[in-house]
Amino acid sequence: MTLAIVVGAQWGDEGKGKPIEILAQQADLIVAWVSGSNAGRAMVIDGERIVLSLVPGPFLRAGKDCLLAQGAALDPIVLLRELDLLGTTSGKMLVDQRAHVVLPHHVEIDRLRNEIEGASGVPRTGIGPCYADKISRRGVQVGDLLVPQRLDEKVRGALDAAAPVLKALGGAALDAGPIVADLGACGERLRSLIVDGSALVDRLGREGKRVVVEAPFGTMVDMDAGTYPFVVGGTCVAGGASAGVGVAPRAIGPVIGVAKAYTTRVGPGPFPTELFGDLAKKLQQAGGELGPTTGRPRRCGMFDVPAVRYAARINGFDSLVLTKLDVLSGMDEVPVCVGYHLDGQLRDEPPYDGLSRVEPLWEKLPGWSVPLKGIGTFEDLPENAQRYIRTIEQTVGIPISMVGVGPDRGETITLRDPWTKR
């Protein structure tokens, strides 16, 4: 079995999309265990621009099968709407029977909470409330869409439990009848796409096929391993693939970490290498570091070796992909944080306590002025850019397989085959 997992090594937004595209070219199936993480792209089809939030359109159009695995939560109405927009594709959008269904009250709870908290720009996908119902054992699974009586009972149970929550938020209880009817119709349309994803991945593996799995967000916002409470409500580390897809831990690998050549973070929480002022603005502009829905600039900082070293240890990276190296062109000096000072001690990984108080230990490397666009080999990179790459490789302790020097897929320098295990 070759099951490559692509994992964010920082706080998310590392640019996982491009390495996944490159790996997908040589794979038979592309899998996500959190919905929409490799979608969310605008596409132009027959001259018309469509925006997809859930369905990875480019892969399906390229003839690749995609799977939303058992750990995913998805809104079947949104899924079908996007498949209709996309039209006929040679790749199939498969959904695991165990994945959870986002119901109308989940979306309504998100909407009402957004209104109350004034959290504009937060996606109202209903995914959070859907996972809350899953954990409370009153979730509806994709497989339930095919069994009318079970669907009816489960939807009514979930709506009864949600009624007081909706009321407390100033909303109204929802009527089960039309919801059950809509979901039943969705089930019928999706029937041929609903699969046992765990068995499918296992079969492909035994046939010697290649599978690519995208872990969501990044290690430092993982619910367990990240900087709690500034985390997302799910598992973002390589180990999550075992439960989220339904594969044995021994089947996983290579594990490919993705890190930006600098660091960004969205939202509050400790950020040891954060920059302020002109340099932060330069990175925000050169790197296009704006939130896609809010348009707010992301917090930017220099490369944080202890954070990526920690990510490398807990994920077991076989190699690291360094993205957006081109963004650093034009800096006289490129400081890299190689350790943290905390209470008179030198730390080589983020501490559980005190990450907001650490002082970075900087290694100041000389910068390079030439733009990197169009450079195709390591040897053709400016000497100082080569030195930067080697310093990160040595201090993190993981070989670098690919380096991004521009947004296009072709603007990638390969140093070693990312399918190789260490």
Ligand code: GDP
């Ligand atoms: P994800 O959230 O980790 O999946 O990040 P995305 O794949 O959405 O990448 C975010 C943006 O970074 C996209 O607009 C990419 O085109 C861009 N990007 C990715 N790699 C590079 C790179 O090496 N250089 C530059 N300049 N942009 C890149």
